[in-house]
Amino acid sequence: MTMMKIKRSLQTVATVALAGLALACPSSDEAKKIGVVLPLSGEDVTYGESIREGLELGLDEVNARSEVPVQFTIDVQDSKSSPEGAAEAYRVAASEAIAVIGGATSPEALALAPLADSDQKVLLSPTASSPELSRVSQWFYRIFPSSEAEAVAMSRFLNDKTWLQPEVAVALIADEPYGRGAADSLGEVLDGGFDAEVTFPAGTADLTAQIDEVLAAFPQRDDPEKARVVFVAARGGDLFRAISGLRTAGFNANHHWVFATSALASPFVMSNLGVDANRVFFAQGAFDVESEEEPMKSFVAAYELRYGRKPDLYAAHGYDAIHVLGQASIEAPNVQFPSDILTGMRSISNYQGATGNIQFRESGDVQKFARMFYVDDGEIVDYQEWEEERQKERADRMRELQRRQEELNRRLNAVEN
Structure with a gap:
């Protein structure tokens, strides 16, 4: 083989090798x-x-x-x-x-x-x-x-609000990773943990027996001065059926509080629950449209x-x-x-x-970090923002009362003089 032929053969091999390399390493320009x-x-x-x-x-x-x-x-x-x-x-x-x-x-x-x-x-x-x-x-x-971040927010909320500190706290748990994880996370950080836990297979259509078990965990005498809390650790249809079942069973008095996972914010759950979603608390990341x-x-x-x-x-x-x-x-x-x-x-x-x-x-x-939300008249409300607005309104009213009192005192002083 002549030197010219050898050179051309080497060039051909190099070209094929480079082509193969190009196929093996996709171009950064392609989608x-x-x-x-x-x-x-x-x-x-x-x-x-x-x-x-x-x-x-x-x-x-x-x-x-x-x-x-x-x-x-x-x-x-x-x-x-x-x-x-x-x-x-x-x-x-x-x-x-x-x-x-x-x-x-x-x-x-x-x-x-x-x-x-x-x-x-x-x-x-x-x-x-x-x-x-x-x-x-x-x-x-x-x-x-x-779920651990949501649990921390809920436990602090329950522990900080004297009107919410529960006489008894019960968890109603869908037996699947999401439900178990949410319940375990809150149970670990909640003062005293849960007094009772009731589980049900995910997808259970009729939760009557489980809800009866939840209600049986509370003292027979219902003291309106003491909060009763149920945490529903579920999502989707399980969450909807559990909260709806609690409301149907009469768990809706002023001192009866339902806490839920952030899955409550799903349009599916909210639309199916309707008025039953009112006064339900949950924690989730900040979100304000x-x-x-x-x-x-x-x-x-x-x-x-x-x-x-x-x-x-x-x-x-x-x-x-x-x-x-x-x-x-x-x-x-x-x-x-x-x-x-x-x-x-x-x-x-x-x-x-x-x-x-x-x-x-x-x-x-x-x-x-998660924040606390609740449902009021079918709308999801950021509780921290709501509380800050109420505090501002109270402060504004106090300033207005003080201004009126000062004006009244000024007029009285003017009459006396």
Whole structure:
């Protein structure tokens, strides 16, 4: 073989090798797929639909940001509101994806976390809150506060309000990861814990027997000077049926208080409960669609323009989820492989989302604090804001009374002189 032929052969080999390398290493210019697994049918469909709307709105904004180094596409698959369905949907959504958004509920997130860990892909849950998810995998993150944060807010509230300090506190618990996690978290920090715990299988249609057991845990003599508290640790239909059953059984006197998980804020639960939701307390991360602060103000305006109504808490978390992955792509030195997204997630610090400041602990949990809310005349009210407004009104009245008294004294002095 002549030197010229050898040179040409080497050039051909080099060209083929480089072509193969280009196929093995995707270009940073090509769009990156994000798999999405949400409950778009079944009992949890309202969560999934809201999250999807927020996510799709956020996707357009992320792709429009000049500092985001790549374009993203999403592949949305239906979990059918079950852990088994979520696992099946994940296999399709995660294929060739650089990251996955999924695990809208705690049972689904617990089913998906081992799969993402095996695939070594970031799994970002928008709304799962079970304490079991903390440190479940280095690849798992969530932007919804853990049930432990909600429990701390509720225990402080119960302990600080003398009119709420319970004579007896009972937990009514759906026997699934979300319900057990919420009840365990509150029981650990509540002074004295629960006096009784009543569990029921998730999906139980008739809770009459369990509610009778709850009411039997209270003293026979109902003292109106002493608070009676029931904490319903459930979500979706279980939460609706439990609270509705308590109201039907007569647990609605002025000193009868129902506390619930943040799942109460779901449009499905609120619309089904109707007036039975009134005077129910719950804790969740700060969320105010009337806020004038950014980026919440812009998010609400864009959501209303696109969908013709105000967003709920779950839409806001879907919106933030895709924005967080966009921010991770900015923080990462490259966006070629799933491991690059992990590097970017670990670098996120004080990112301001619609749901508040977002920063992650080593456990994958978001660093957020919960606030107390309650339902009044069918509307969810931030209790802290309501209390501050009442205090301001009382202070204003006192100042007005003082002003009138001073004016009266001035006139009396003028008459005497």
